[in-house]
Amino acid sequence: MTSGAPPRGLRTRALVARALSITRVDRPLRAIAERLAGGCVLAFHDLDADRFRILVEALAPSVPVPLDELVARHKAKRSTAGLFAITVDDGVGDTVRALSDVALRMRWPITFFLPTAYIDTGDAMAFQWLDLLLAVAPHAIVPLSSGPLDLSTDALRARFDARIRHLAYTQPMREYQPLLGELREYAAAAGWLAGQSRTPPSPIGVGELIALGRHPEITFESHGVTHTAVCALSPAELDEELGSSRARIAEWTGRAARHFCYPFGGPESIGTQAPLAVARQYESGVTMSRGRLGGRDPALLPRIPLYPRDTADVARLKVLTR
Numbered sequence: 384m385t386s387g388a389p390p391r392g393l394r395t396r397a398l399v400a401r402a403l404s405i406t407r408v409d410r411p412l413r414a415i416a417e418r419l420a421g422g423c424v425l426a427f428h429d430l431d432a433d434r435f436r437i438l439v440e441a442l443a444p445s446v447p448v449p450l451d452e453l454v455a456r457h458k459a460k461r462s463t464a465g466l467f468a469i470t471v472d473d474g475v476g477d478t479v480r481a482l483s484d485v486a487l488r489m490r491w492p493i494t495f496f497l498p499t500a501y502i503d504t505g506d507a508m509a510f511q512w513l514d515l516l517l518a519v520a521p522h523a524i525v526p527l528s529s530g531p532l533d534l535s536t537d538a539l540r541a542r543f544d545a546r547i548r549h550l551a552y553t554q555p556m557r558e559y560q561p562l563l564g565e566l567r568e569y570a571a572a573a574g575w576l577a578g579q580s581r582t583p584p585s586p587i588g589v590g591e592l593i594a595l596g597r598h599p600e601i602t603f604e605s606h607g608v609t610h611t612a613v614c615a616l617s618p619a620e621l622d623e624e625l626g627s628s629r630a631r632i633a634e635w636t637g638r639a640a641r642h643f644c645y646p647f648g649g650p651e652s653i654g655t656q657a658p659l660a661v662a663r664q665y666e667s668g669v670t671m672s673r674g675r676l677g678g679r680d681p682a683l684l685p686r687i688p689l690y691p692r693d694t695a696d697v698a699r700l701k702v703l704t705r
């Protein structure tokens with residue numbers, strides 16, 4: 384999960400994208416942008432196979448290369464023009480299955496960033512529970528033991544959502560897990576979680592992950608252990624997250640993780656110290672700051688997020704204008 388908020392001016396962007404595409408100026412413009420600022424790393428979260436294929440195909444004639452190769456070129460100051468890496472965050476089972484299937488058919492290198500505790504335990508992450516609980520909770524005041532939680536209006540629900548997200552993006556888990564846990568227990572007791580589609584998304588299974596990792600196109604890299612904002616970790620906790628997630632991935636795949644994806648990915652979640660630790664343990668760290676590789680610090684690489692709502696034209700425009 385990331386701090387990528389829905390972009391403003393979505394309709395304007397779609398119109399501009401369509402106009403550029405119709406006039407066929409996007410390709411030469413993109414070539415100029417790439418010569419100036421190099422290739423890029425795409426960031427996907429949950430989307431279906433067809434939309435994923437459409438968005439990646441839209442970027443031709445640019446070609447996908449392994450993240451490892453893109454980063455190595457970037458660090459060696461070799462050209463990355465016309466190249467991009469495909470990355471997918473969070474390890475949600477349905478997403479990993481669907482996108483790796485497309486990637487294997489199309490022979491596209493793809494990197495999945497895994498939060499290892501989610502994979503190991505199957506316990507959903509806080510933001511996955513937040514989404515589910517807000518989807519199933521009725522518009523009512525919820526009598527939690529720590530005090531009433533007023534979810535009776537859309538505005539109050541949005542405020543609760545924003546409050547928990549802000550805590551998750553900037554604070555240790557102890558600042559938001561207890562309240563979410565209480566709401567989760569209440570929801571279970573009240574029967575809100577009974578029925579289909581009322582469980583948070585399951586992670587990719589370890590056996591599946593091991594099988595997928597045998598394909599050279601597919602690599603698994605670290606998204607930490609607990610998906611905690613790294614700015615909220617002590618130096619010792621951060622070293623533990625970086626080191627034990629890398630080691631766990633090595634146990635699964637036979638290959639230690641070489642790249643780190645910052646949970647939530649915005650500057651407010653990363654802070655100033657974590658990139659130094661990432662640089663000591665990893666070849667690169669990727670963020671949700673938007674942009675091309677340019678001359679950027681390998682421990683703070685920008686990415687270009689693409690979402691299920693994006694069209695092929697919008698994907699081209701995003702890659703063109705970042």
Ligand SMILES: [Zn+2]
Nearest residue numbers: 384472473647
């Ligand atoms: Zn994430």
